[in-house]
Amino acid sequence: MRRVSPSRPARCAFSFALVLLVTLLAAAGCSPEAEPKTDAGTTVDATDAGGYARLVDPLSMPLQPTVQLDHFRSAGDCAGCHPKHHDEWSQSRHAFAMIDPVFRALVDLRQQEREGQEDGFCTQCHSAIGVRSGDIQPGFRWKDLAPVTLEGVTCEACHKASAIERVHNSGHVLDDDGPLCGNLENPQTVAFHESAKTPHMGEARFCGGCHDVVETNGLPLERPYEEWLASPAAAQGKPCQDCHMPRYDGTAALGGPQRQGLHRHRFVGVELPVGPGAPALDAATRSELEAEIAALLGSAAKVQLALPKPARGGEALDVVVTVRNAIDAHSLPTGSTFLRQVWIDLEVVDADGAMVYRSGDLDANGDLRDHWSEVDPYGDDDLVTLSSQLLDVAGNPTLFTWHAAEHRRNAIPAGHERTWTYFAPIPATTKGPLQIRATLRFRAYAPFLLRLVGLGQMVSDVPIHDLAKAATAVDVTAP
Ligand code: HEC
Ligand code: HEC
Ligand code: HEC
Ligand code: HEC
Ligand code: HEC
Known part of the structure; x- marks a missing residue:
């Protein structure tokens, strides 16, 4: 289960x-x-x-x-x-x-x-x-x-x-x-x-x-x-x-x-009050608040892509992504990290604009393709997430703190950085150069969580914020 x-x-x-x-x-x-x-x-x-x-x-x-x-x-x-x-x-x-x-x-x-x-x-x-x-x-x-x-x-x-x-x-x-x-x-x-x-x-x-x-x-x-x-x-x-x-x-x-x-x-934090019972905000106040949230979130992180070695058709391309917590005061993320989602969306696109490799994209329900996905569970083996996970006594993931026996954290401490290497398989026929884009994304609540607690109608009220991005390009050499 x-x-x-x-x-x-x-x-x-x-x-x-x-x-x-x-x-x-x-x-x-x-x-x-x-x-x-x-x-x-x-x-x-x-x-x-x-x-x-x-x-x-x-x-x-x-x-x-x-x-x-x-x-x-x-x-x-x-x-x-x-x-x-x-x-x-x-x-x-x-x-x-x-x-x-x-x-x-x-x-x-x-x-x-x-x-x-x-x-x-x-x-x-x-x-x-x-x-x-x-x-x-x-x-x-x-x-x-x-x-x-x-x-x-x-x-x-x-x-x-x-x-x-x-x-x-x-x-x-x-x-x-x-x-x-x-x-x-x-x-x-x-x-x-x-x-x-x-x-x-x-x-x-x-x-x-x-x-x-x-x-x-x-x-x-x-x-x-x-x-x-x-x-x-x-x-x-x-x-x-x-x-x-x-x-x-x-x-x-x-x-x-x-x-x-x-x-x-x-x-100001990471979200507006949203959903049933939320205060009615006039348009000007709403956009001010959104701008304050965007500015706070925009100050939270830096993403870097190491300059890759040229890819070889038929082999794996090493993509090295570093995320730095630019907040000098607490971890990224902090607070209810088991409810929030913070993840790397990585794209590798060929010369024709076709997606060669992707991690951190969303399934048809708007969920990440991890163990919580209803349509493609475990479909994204490489997914990098900074969110934390609660586990019950049997070691199964839970969202309910009162069932939790363990809290597994992935947050980056204040002022620290962490690096991941993705191995992106490049088909022999791929035409370069390849465009590589890495985006650190955040949202307050995942759709599956809202559906789980009977609030599926709120999914469209919860925006995804791009905290930081990086892009680079690499040539492909013949196999
Ligand atoms: C989450 C806690 C919290 C809540 C809720 C809160 N305040 Fe404050 N308030 C503070 C803090 C912290 C300060 C700054 C204290 C300092 O100067 O060290 C402050 C300062 C103030 C000051 C002094 C002037 C200033 O801006 O520094 C006034 C007046 C005040 N609050 C009124 C209110 C009123 C009225 C409400 C409700 C409508 C309210 N506060 C709700 C925490 C709170
Ligand atoms: C009749 C007017 C009035 C009402 C009503 C009022 N305040 Fe004040 N409050 C003041 C004034 C005047 C000051 C001092 C402002 C100054 O010196 O700059 C003050 C100061 C404060 C301070 C700062 C205290 C300090 O020592 O730093 C806080 C906090 C505060 N009010 C909170 C509240 C809260 C909470 C309420 C509602 C429960 C409230 N006030 C209702 C007039 C009021
Ligand atoms: C009396 C308890 C209490 C105190 C004291 C308090 N908070 Fe909070 N704070 C909360 C609770 C509860 C929430 C979550 C409210 C919700 O969204 O359901 C919250 C939410 C927040 C958020 C919003 C995070 C988001 O989701 O965007 C920020 C930012 C925040 N608090 C900052 C502060 C700061 C700064 C102070 C100290 C000046 C403070 N709080 C003091 C109880 C408190
Ligand atoms: C240097 C500025 C800075 C200071 C100081 C700071 N924060 Fe934050 N805080 C941020 C930024 C940026 C974010 C948004 C990124 C994130 O969620 O980690 C944030 C987010 C938050 C959130 C929302 C997390 C979430 O995802 O729901 C809470 C709650 C919070 N801070 C509480 C605190 C508390 C409590 C303190 C003091 C112990 C504090 N912050 C000190 C910058 C700061
Ligand atoms: C020690 C005080 C405290 C207790 C106890 C507490 N909370 Fe909170 N809660 C907070 C604070 C502070 C925040 C804001 C943190 C953030 O936004 O990341 C918060 C945020 C939340 C949020 C997110 C709201 C948002 O900002 O979108 C939910 C949901 C929530 N709490 C549910 C619960 C539930 C359920 C329990 C009991 C299992 C609980 N809380 C117990 C202090 C508390």
């Missing part, structure tokens, strides 16, 4: 026992995995009829509420005085964290399988307010959630973070009665809220508190902060904010003083 089925996976007694064992071991601070990097902080409460233990974490998944829902204000309450921050945030993926249809589909699957006992896990970062206030309960339904919970990573999920206890799995302390944290010099006083100088707001570990994700069995899923710690950017003191929250000069609040170095709040 190569593929997980879209329906509920079979729950044999073995997997039941395993799930329980893993949870208990994680709770005891050890795991059957190789040394977990961190303690996922999970403990076990009452066990339900199905044998699943409710996940509890005193900071991020408390059994009893630690904050009060009505102490958090909606982003809409900030818009009157901070219109630019509000507009930008509402176009960001942070505002979409609890709406995102792919997120919802996966949470629904986990909810079904684990009978709601792990419902706090995925939501602890996507809505820390919802989980800690008890608005999100085992077996919760999306339509019953409070508006501020559905605002996801909303203003006060960040600006009421008074301390950082751990740099993963929703590691922030949320002070529901506290002042709003920021770093303005002498902020104007305002009756609506108190302000507090909070240096961690400007640091990478503030982002890492949510951006580093560790599964309940200790398996690291997303580690941009850990990658950053070892990067040249960390050595230069260049945090996440420098690239994902570009600076501008203006006013922080309507009528406030002119200031330098304010922070854009679109949190």
Whole structure:
């Protein structure tokens, strides 16, 4: 079996026992995995009829509420005085964290399988307010959630973070009665809220508190902060904010003083909010956002093709491709690398324009021809991908983090490069010169993944970006 089925996976007694064992071991601070990097902080409460233990974490998944829902204000309450921050945030993926249809589909699957006992896990970062206030309960339904919970990573999920206890799995302390944290010099006083100088707001570990994700069995899923710690950017003191929250000069609040170095709040990354529930963007905003994403992605990589030796008809041509991660701050790719696709599309074309060799092209469904392809599985033996792969206990690929026992990574660390050699067979009759083109391509979601979670209609909303390209030509000598 190569593929997980879209329906509920079979729950044999073995997997039941395993799930329980893993949870208990994680709770005891050890795991059957190789040394977990961190303690996922999970403990076990009452066990339900199905044998699943409710996940509890005193900071991020408390059994009893630690904050009060009505102490958090909606982003809409900030818009009157901070219109630019509000507009930008509402176009960001942070505002979409609890709406995102792919997120919802996966949470629904986990909810079904684990009978709601792990419902706090995925939501602890996507809505820390919802989980800690008890608005999100085992077996919760999306339509019953409070508006501020559905605002996801909303203003006060960040600006009421008074301390950082751990740099993963929703590691922030949320002070529901506290002042709003920021770093303005002498902020104007305002009756609506108190302000507090909070240096961690400007640091990478503030982002890492949510951006580093560790599964309940200790398996690291997303580690941009850990990658950053070892990067040249960390050595230069260049945090996440420098690239994902570009600076501008203006006013922080309507009528406030002119200031330098304010922070854009679109949190530009790799994609627009797309699919059902996405905000309606006017054409100008949409093209601005697309341009910001394209610029960020365009800065991520360099591709080089070594000058090949002349090809000989009837033999294989060596094509040597090097990809350099031009980001000095984290791996390429980073974040949810098991959902993203980053791959090399390599073409060798003869003098008549006929394709002599191809790797990294798409099948009739728009999928890569790897093990997930429904029409040509394993059809592209040479495929080079930088995406990561989750494997279950039996070693089969899975997309579901809660089935994963191993995370196989292919990303290139900050500032590093990697080289691959393709052996492209050249038929004896081929007419040169050959054109060789290598393109590093990215997309947020593969079509098979969207179909798997019942969102096939979104396929056309997910663009493919060309991160970097290289081209060269080579003569063909007679066999
Ligand atoms: C520790 C905090 C945290 C936890 C726990 C967490 N996430 Fe996320 N999630 C994030 C962050 C941060 C991102 C953005 C990363 C990126 O875009 O690569 C993200 C992105 C995603 C995305 C991609 C959305 C997009 O940008 O297109 C999906 C889908 C998702 N998460 C689903 C889940 C599911 C399902 C779970 C539970 C198995 C989960 N998350 C648990 C923090 C978390
Ligand atoms: C009545 C107007 C008003 C409202 C409503 C308002 N703010 Fe403010 N806020 C201000 C002013 C004025 C400042 C100080 C601006 C300056 O000095 O440049 C400020 C400063 C801030 C700061 C910087 C604090 C610091 O110490 O650096 C943050 C963060 C902030 N506001 C967030 C919010 C959030 C989140 C909301 C909604 C929950 C909100 N504000 C609602 C007027 C308002
Ligand atoms: C993902 C976390 C996050 C969210 C969500 C968020 N902010 Fe911020 N905000 C920041 C960070 C980080 C800074 C910069 C802090 C620093 O200067 O070190 C900041 C700065 C600010 C400032 C100070 C002026 C500036 O631009 O530097 C204001 C005002 C502010 N935010 C308002 C808001 C409002 C209003 C919302 C919601 C509409 C919001 N923020 C949502 C993280 C967030
Ligand atoms: C030097 C600029 C720079 C800094 C600093 C930086 N990033 Fe990035 N980031 C990028 C670029 C470029 C991309 C797009 C390429 C990619 O996905 O790796 C990106 C992509 C991302 C993504 C989206 C990944 C995906 O495919 O979903 C996340 C999440 C992210 N960064 C988080 C962080 C965090 C957290 C930090 C700080 C620990 C950080 N970044 C620091 C440049 C930067
Ligand atoms: C309270 C938790 C939380 C904090 C704090 C946080 N993030 Fe996020 N971030 C998320 C989640 C959850 C998502 C994924 C939302 C989605 O698309 O479903 C996300 C998405 C993103 C993305 C979009 C990636 C993409 O898919 O394009 C970027 C960029 C990003 N965050 C940057 C930052 C930076 C920079 C900081 C620190 C200033 C930060 N975040 C702090 C939770 C958080």
